[in-house]
Amino acid sequence: MELKKLFKNTRRLLQLNQKEFAKRIGVSQASVSRYEKGLVQPSAQILLKIQDITRGD
Known part of the structure; x- marks a missing residue:
């Protein structure tokens, strides 16, 4: 799977x-x-x- 798809699917x-x-990962909305x-x-x-977020840390 492409990283861009993985990123969006995770979100x-x-x-x-x-x-x-x-906000959760410390970047701007434009970066996401x-x-x-x-x-x-x-x-x-x-x-x-x-x-870390997906693991619940």
């Missing part, structure tokens, strides 16, 4: 809109939009934050 599974998800469109790749730090 949807968490039932968060882009603004809420952005760019990640989901595949315009930029999230950093390893952002991916680790998402991992």
